[in-house]
């Protein structure tokens with residue numbers, strides 16, 4: 001088990017985003033902008049879904065890592081600290097998932113009733 005955290009990766013992303021595009025994939029993503037990174041995040045999310053449904057554990061872990069990396073790059077480009085996401089997750093621990101869902105406005109949930 002590793003003690004590597006999302007905050008550690010956030011720091012690496014911030015450093016590498018400032019590197020040369022010739023030596024950093026993160027720098028190339030930054031150059032292409034947040035819309036491109038969002039599209040890559042969508043692709044990695046779909047690949048994670050496919051792995052979850054029909055592939056082995058190793059593929060699920062690999063695709064999940066790709067997805068989290070691209071999410072952290074997107075958050076970096078939006079100047080949103082990972083700590084803000086963790087704070088929101090921490091806030092939600094004070095209630096059940098069903099209570100949290102009920103607390104959302106009809107607009108936020110689209111007024112849908114499904115699970």
Ligand SMILES: N=c1c2ncn([C@@H]3O[C@H](COP(=O)(O)OP(=O)(O)OP(=O)(O)O)[C@@H](O)[C@H]3O)c2ncn1[C@@H]1O[C@H](COP(=O)(O)O)[C@@H](O)[C@H]1O
Pocket residue numbers: 012013016017023024025026027065066069
């Ligand atoms: N965790 C990651 C990480 N996960 C995935 N990827 C890259 O994300 C890409 C996703 O796979 P794709 O098949 O979609 O990529 P691709 O076809 O090469 O990408 P495109 O040409 O479509 O952009 C691959 O190129 C992976 O190498 C990552 N690239 C970097 N990191 C971390 O970021 C650090 C800094 O990397 P550099 O910015 O390259 O120095 C690394 O040391 C890692 O810690």
